[in-house]
Amino acid sequence: MMEIVFLWPGKTKNPHYKALQADYLEKIERLVRARIIETSETRGLEEKWAEKILEKEARGLEKHLKDGYIICLSDKGEQMNSKELAKLIEDKALKSGKKLVFLVGGFLGLAPRIAACADFCLSLSAMTFSHELARIMVLEQVYRSLCIIKGHSYPK
Amino acid sequence: MMEIVFLWPGKTKNPHYKALQADYLEKIERLVRARIIETSETRGLEEKWAEKILEKEARGLEKHLKDGYIICLSDKGEQMNSKELAKLIEDKALKSGKKLVFLVGGFLGLAPRIAACADFCLSLSAMTFSHELARIMVLEQVYRSLCIIKGHSYPK
Numbered sequence: 081m082m083e084i085v086f087l088w089p090g091k092t093k094n095p096h097y098k099a100l101q102a103d104y105l106e107k108i109e110r111l112v113r114a115r116i117i118e119t120s121e122t123r124g125l126e127e128k129w130a131e132k133i134l135e136k137e138a139r140g141l142e143k144h145l146k147d148g149y150i151i152c153l154s155d156k157g158e159q160m161n162s163k164e165l166a167k168l169i170e171d172k173a174l175k176s177g178k179k180l181v182f183l184v185g186g187f188l189g190l191a192p193r194i195a196a197c198a199d200f201c202l203s204l205s206a207m208t209f210s211h212e213l214a215r216i217m218v219l220e221q222v223y224r225s226l227c228i229i230k231g232h233s234y235p236k
Numbered sequence: 237m238m239e240i241v242f243l244w245p246g247k248t249k250n251p252h253y254k255a256l257q258a259d260y261l262e263k264i265e266r267l268v269r270a271r272i273i274e275t276s277e278t279r280g281l282e283e284k285w286a287e288k289i290l291e292k293e294a295r296g297l298e299k300h301l302k303d304g305y306i307i308c309l310s311d312k313g314e315q316m317n318s319k320e321l322a323k324l325i326e327d328k329a330l331k332s333g334k335k336l337v338f339l340v341g342g343f344l345g346l347a348p349r350i351a352a353c354a355d356f357c358l359s360l361s362a363m364t365f366s367h368e369l370a371r372i373m374v375l376e377q378v379y380r381s382l383c384i385i386k387g388h389s390y391p392k
Contacts (some may be wrong), residue, residue, distance in 0.1 A: 094256075095250075096252040096253075096256045096259070097256070099252045100250075100252045100253070103252070123321045132238065155254075159361075159362045160362060161363055162363045162364045165363065175392075179390070181293045194328045204315045204361055204363065205315075205360055205361040205362065205363075205373075206315045206316060206317070207317055207318045207321065207361075207377055208317070208380070209373065209376060210376060213372065213373070213376055216369065216372075217361075217369070217373070218256070220365060220366060220369055221363055221365075224364070224366075
């Protein structure tokens with residue numbers, strides 16, 4: 081059975097985004113095996129130490145990147161529409177049986193060496209969204225893609 | 237003082253999206269005059285009557301489109317990044333003193349004659365998002381744009 085992992089550093093803090101995250105995961109779990117992995121985030125360092133923060137977070141993320149097909153969310157990534165994403169998910173996971181990992185950065189993004197592990201870089205939008213909102217957008221798109229793949233009508 | 241209106245048919249139903257909507261509006265209201273107008277939506281008609289539903293909703297929306305600069309969210313619109321959106325908001329509202337109206341469709345979108353009222357069509361993404369999530373994305377982007385315009389650092 082296909083497995084989808086959503087991976088990011090730091091727990092989602094905003095309670096409404098957190099609740100939406102749980103709701104979408106539950107919907108996705110009805111269709112495939114899925115889980116969210118929130119690795120530890122780096123606290124107590126000022127933002128000027130961005131490189132150091134990202135490097136510490138990278139160590140938490142990398143152990144989850146060893147197998148599977150890694151899709152990294154990045155504003156420098158490739159844009160696609162929902163049907164194209166559904167096709168990508170179908171080709172890379174459903175047909176190959178590989179685990180699919182959607183990797184979303186923290187409030188400062190991702191260390192370059194982590195982004196470089198990705199098999200595919202996906203951009204959700206030309207616009208910059210907060211990292212907690214971006215997580216919801218990814219979950220919603222994956223749920224939508226699975227509905228497309230399985231031929232379910234998507235609840236608007 | 238600049239005024240921004242967010243206009244759409246039907247109240248946002250999901251309680252978490254509703255709460256996020258209120259939170260972003262509150263943040264935006266600290267920076268400019270702003271409000272959300274949720275016109276009546278059409279109930280009791282099956283989805284196959286899409287045209288009829290959209291026409292009924294159009295009547296509720298059109299009275300709010302008489303003045304101001306109308307930005308309609310549409311997957312057929314133009315994509316821009318957050319800085320470009322900030323520039324658009326600055327040029328069209330801050331400098332002209334005009335009211336700015338962000339128009340987002342309901343669960344079936346918008347009647348073509350309503351979309352045709354727009355001064356500008358904006359696309360958030362090549363992907364299709366649920367209309368309630370799209371509302372949050374618009375609010376977040378407008379808040380982000382206002383932070384850019386006012387030189388505030390945006391809370392990640």
